[in-house]
Amino acid sequence: MTKEWGPSHPDVARRAADCVVISADPTAHDANPFYMHRARPLLMAVLAILAEHGDGQLGEMVGALHRSHADTARYEALVSAVAGVLGESPEFSDRLTRTLGMVNAKSRIGYHLGEHAGQEFPPVDIDVAEPSDENIPGSVPIAQVVIPFRDSSASGERLENLLSCLRALRDQSTPGERYIVTVVECDVEPRWRSRLEEFTDEYVHAYKSGDFNRSWGLNVGVVNCRSRTPFVCVLDADALVDRDFVRRNVARFLAPAVGAFLPFTDLLYLDRESSRRAVARRTVERAGDVDLAYVRGFLVHRASGMCAWLRRDVYEEIHGFDERYEGWGGEDLDFVLRLQRVTAFRYFDDPLLHIHHPVAPGIVRDDGRPAAVLPQLLTWEPDKPIGRTDRFAPVGAFREERT
Known part of the structure; x- marks a missing residue:
């Protein structure tokens, strides 16, 4: 379940989008208010780098995701846009990667967005196995x-x-x-x-x-x-x-x-x-x-x-x-x-x-x-x-x- 992070452009872009969602969604604060307090300045530094780049398009996308933090389409759109800019601007790539490195070093809050989040679960197999304790020796409560x-x-x-x-x-x-x-x-x-x-x-x-x-x-x-x-x-x-x-x-x-x-x-x-x-x-x-x-x-x-x-x-x-x-x-x-x-x-x-x-x-x-x-x-x-x-x-x- 641990989310891996690496130096590739898609990894950096996804981690940057994670920071936007974490900073905006109250559920992240509810997970651990103390850790969120420590992480917030680092998250805001990531958001500032995105907002300051180029013609402001990234900033607009950040704002849209910040307002609708559970919107999967806006999340994926920001990931794609950031990955594209990373490939075009070494200076932007270096600043964002270094700042995300600080987030990784000091923040203990991460974002999980399942590939099918929000979709219906597949049907459940109604055949539920009978309980078995074959791996637990004895017969009393253990x-x-x-x-x-x-x-x-x-x-x-x-x-x-x-x-x-x-x-x-x-x-x-x-x-x-x-x-x-x-x-x-x-x-x-x-x-x-x-x-x-x-x-x-x-x-x-x-x-x-x-x-x-x-x-x-x-x-x-x-x-x-x-x-x-x-x-x-x-x-x-x-x-x-x-x-x-x-x-x-x-x-x-x-x-x-x-x-x-x-x-x-x-x-x-x-x-x-x-x-x-x-x-x-x-x-x-x-x-x-x-x-x-x-x-x-x-x-x-x-x-x-x-x-x-x-x-x-x-x-x-x-x-x-x-x-x-x-x-x-x-x-x-x-x-x-x-x-x-x-x-x-x-x-x-x-x-x-x-x-x-x-x-x-x-x-x-x-x-x-x-x-x-x-x-x-x-x-x-x-x-x-x-x-x-x-x-x-x-x-x-x-x-x-x-x-």
């Missing part, structure tokens, strides 16, 4: 998937994303009795319990007001699991996984030197329309996966969040996630760095899809940094047990509800 969650909005969009995530987790090539799906609702009340119980093996409500604490929610799910499965997956509520997600990742632990891993290198944040179509493809039509040629979105290169797999004993050794992280940002990087210090850590390159949702305002400051006050990396040494369901509950309040 993996736990933990998802922390909160949606106190009026729209319920995050709830719908979680339900899509859970439906995909219930449509796996691994038999359902071999893995446990745990949802931890971190809220002042078990707001969505009735909607979630159908799709979960374990539902836990743990009282939490104020900012969402994803780290604590994950620790609650892992520590309080009824079955101590040897392998744990921490997953975000907006992930859309393929049918072999559990089987493929559990099997990776059977290889030598695998204590923990991220199953991806680049996350793909689908735009709203691609999210709608991908969810329908995976959970309604029951396709085994989503063909990336038919979707559009933005890549976060070398991300550290959204999904990680690890051995339970490793999770316990590093005391799980740092529960001092409140609000958005930072906890995944800290978690991955601590994993790399204590265990054999791997990266794989599976596609991992993020379902679109609006990003709450105010999670980053004007300088692009997270608004939350973050603890220092690599300093988590808890003096009390992690994952306590009553950690944030006021005296006398409802503390925990689980099924």
Whole structure:
């Protein structure tokens, strides 16, 4: 899924058009506001080079794509025009290539435009294979998937994303009795319990007001699991996984030197329309996966969040996630760095899809940094047990509800 970039004129032209779209589409900002803040000056430098060239035709095309950033025809027209100018003007080619080199060096946001983006998916083969665990020895639950969650909005969009995530987790090539799906609702009340119980093996409500604490929610799910499965997956509520997600990742632990891993290198944040179509493809039509040629979105290169797999004993050794992280940002990087210090850590390159949702305002400051006050990396040494369901509950309040 990683987008390659090279020195040829078509590569340079396409990367330049990518910069136009990334700078214009709010979905790119939603993918990672901090990375977008850092990338924006570099993106604007690319746009300025295009706008300043020649008779202004490139500038007009840039403006048209900027206004209609999802328009495939305008995207391809700009790619073709830039490639033509690159072949005619060595000075323009040198300036643009050098500036794009800086984008490559410092920006971690990329653009994915599938060859058939916006077109109808081909028909699904209705013959769905029966689950098989032939590559997973034993007969007891071997993996736990933990998802922390909160949606106190009026729209319920995050709830719908979680339900899509859970439906995909219930449509796996691994038999359902071999893995446990745990949802931890971190809220002042078990707001969505009735909607979630159908799709979960374990539902836990743990009282939490104020900012969402994803780290604590994950620790609650892992520590309080009824079955101590040897392998744990921490997953975000907006992930859309393929049918072999559990089987493929559990099997990776059977290889030598695998204590923990991220199953991806680049996350793909689908735009709203691609999210709608991908969810329908995976959970309604029951396709085994989503063909990336038919979707559009933005890549976060070398991300550290959204999904990680690890051995339970490793999770316990590093005391799980740092529960001092409140609000958005930072906890995944800290978690991955601590994993790399204590265990054999791997990266794989599976596609991992993020379902679109609006990003709450105010999670980053004007300088692009997270608004939350973050603890220092690599300093988590808890003096009390992690994952306590009553950690944030006021005296006398409802503390925990689980099924």
